[in-house]
Amino acid sequence: MNKKPIIGITMGDAAGVGPEIIVKSLQHKEVYKHAHPIVIGDAKRLKRAAKLLQVDSQITRITDKDSFHTTTSTEIKCLDLDIISADLPFGEVSAEAGNGSFQFLKTAIDLANEHKIDAICTAPLNKEALHKAGHIYPGHTEILAELTGTKDFSMMLSSPKLKVIHVTTHVGLLDAIRMINPERVYHVIRLAHQTLTRAGITNPRIAVCGINPHAGENGLFGYGEEEEKVVPGVMKAQEEGIDVQGPLPADTLFFRAVRGDFDMVVAMYHDQGHGPIKVLGLEAGVNITVGLPIIRTSVDHGTAFDIAGTGIADEQSLLEAIRQAIELAPKK
Known part of the structure; x- marks a missing residue:
């Protein structure tokens, strides 16, 4: 008990x-x-x-x-x-x-x-x-x-219907894209998994946003950022047994997370993660430092x-x- x-x-x-x-x-x-x-x-x-x-x-x-x-x-x-x-x-x-x-x-x-x-x-x-x-x-x-x-921590925003953790936060968009790399993506996925596991969720479901529209759509958008910067980090986490999917199109991913398909979303940059939380209500959002x-x-x-x-x-x-x-x- x-x-x-x-x-x-x-x-x-x-x-x-x-x-x-x-x-x-x-x-x-x-x-x-x-x-x-x-x-x-x-x-x-x-x-x-x-x-x-x-x-x-x-x-x-x-x-x-x-x-x-x-x-x-x-x-x-x-x-x-x-x-x-x-x-x-x-x-x-x-x-x-x-x-x-x-x-x-x-x-x-x-x-x-x-x-x-x-x-x-x-x-x-x-x-x-x-x-x-x-x-x-x-x-x-x-x-x-x-x-x-x-030495290594990340910002997580949490509301009753949605939890988001960030690969990058308070940097410009171009800088954010440069800073995203497989090891950082993998590390943030692990932080998400550890945080939810500590909270009593046995096998948390984690979803990772893409960088480009439609998560690049097989090279149609962007210059292969998903394959270069995101996919290897996701695969490394999967190999360790973490239940993680992605990169997925951000425009539908947050809807799916609010619906209950995922326990946590990994956002690539500040506005990608903050926007959906703020839409759900400023009074509902809570800032959580993970990695501590x-x-x-x-x-x-x-x-x-x-x-x-x-x-x-x-x-x-x-x-x-x-x-x-x-x-x-x-x-x-």
């Missing part, structure tokens, strides 16, 4: 919408039915968020790392690092909040490495605040990679300083990130 996973939710930048969307998300009783959520952050900030939201939640400050099991859906447990001032203003860049976001994440990584929590779900941080605090990273992903000693030794999911938005402290921030992206963390957490 599977036990409910313990999901560590990091507060992110305390001056942003993180505290509010965490409190809002943990008003949903379904979270407690499937997991033990533990907030890693600052209890005072959560209490302030609960007050401005006018919700009657018990914010329990804990310091014992062995007390992570929640008992009721009205209790929010917080592993309180107590490093945020009570009067820290919302909506302003500060080194204090930047350092807090780093320390919250570092603590979560340590807990995951110690097997005290089963997955990490991150509220947004602010890069400028992070840099002001002397932590020079582009964002969560690079911190996670460095602190876990991970731990599961990490994240909201698909920033700190929203313009509305922080007003109580109007929408919690749906964080709620979906929590759901995905539960789904992907290693099954015991």
Whole structure:
């Protein structure tokens, strides 16, 4: 019988919408039915968020790392690092909040490495605040990679109906095509397979997009990129027993995946993978870093300083990130 996973939710930048969307998300009783959520952050900030939201939640400050099991859906447990001032203003860049976001994440990584929590779900941080605090990273992903000693990782976007992993991401299209090669394709297929297997899918079905229209259609489109760059990587994965098909025409592949034919799609470049996920709804998309030794999911938005402290921030992206963390957490 599977036990409910313990999901560590990091507060992110305390001056942003993180505290509010965490409190809002943990008003949903379904979270407690499937997991033990533990907030890693600052209890005072959560209490302030609960007050401005006018919700009657018990914010329990804990310091014992062995007390992570929640008992009721009205209790929010917080592993309180107590490093945020009570009067820290919302909506302003500060080194204090930047350092807090780093320390919250570092603590979560340590807990995951110690097997005290089963997955990490991150509220947004602010890069400028992070840099002001002397932590020079582009964002969560690079911190996670460095602190876990991970050199090769990939971006996965996940929604209730579709999961997409990328061979290339934030590069121009011409650069992306140059960067695609059989070894990278093979490696991303393996990352997809490992991620889904860890989540409890025994024999995940993976499909790989082509680069050209109709996946080249036997040389009719393009200059043989599929045969040169994609096919050898797919064949190598197949030889290892991975259930993978491709390259397949992207225009119909995503429809088939949403229909349920595949568990994961391997996209060749940014817009090929991001477009279908965004069409399904911005609030449903979750950013997941794969290749790490731990599961990490994240909201698909920033700190929203313009509305922080007003109580109007929408919690749906964080709620979906929590759901995905539960789904992907290693099954015991």
